[in-house]
Amino acid sequence: MTYTIKDISKMFGVSIYTIRFYDKEGLLPFVLRNKAGNRVFTESDVxxxxxxxxxxxxxxxxxxxxxxxxxxxKKFMRKNVKIIYYN
Structure with missing residues (x-):
């Protein structure tokens, strides 16, 4: 499932501007954009x-x-690399 910036705003009670600010600050580095250029949030982004x-x-x-x-x-990646490597 994907969410719009408006969905995230309502879900967390923060303004759309705050979400954009966090994105520009680099806190949301993996948020994708659709063809229209709008942010599309995944479960992981949420x-x-x-x-x-x-x-x-x-x-x-x-x-x-x-x-x-x-x-x-980094901790997550190290853990998962070990799991993949040893399996």
Whole structure:
């Protein structure tokens, strides 16, 4: 399933401008765009956005949030590479 920026805005109670800002800050690097150039959010993007919202509630800055997210991605990749390699 995919979602529009309006869907995400309603889901998390944030403005469309906030979502665009987070995207421009690099916090949503994998959000795709459709032929019209509109952002198209996947389930994975929704999950990531939820994490970003939690970090923002806890007063993390965008660079700090990005660092935390990148560290979690690295851990995930290391774990999955081991699973793939050893299976």
């Amino acid at each position: 999950s990531l956005f939820g994490t970003i919202c939690c970090l923002k509630i806890e007063k993390y800055t965008s660079p700090d949030a990005m660092q935390i997210i990148n560290e979690e991605r």
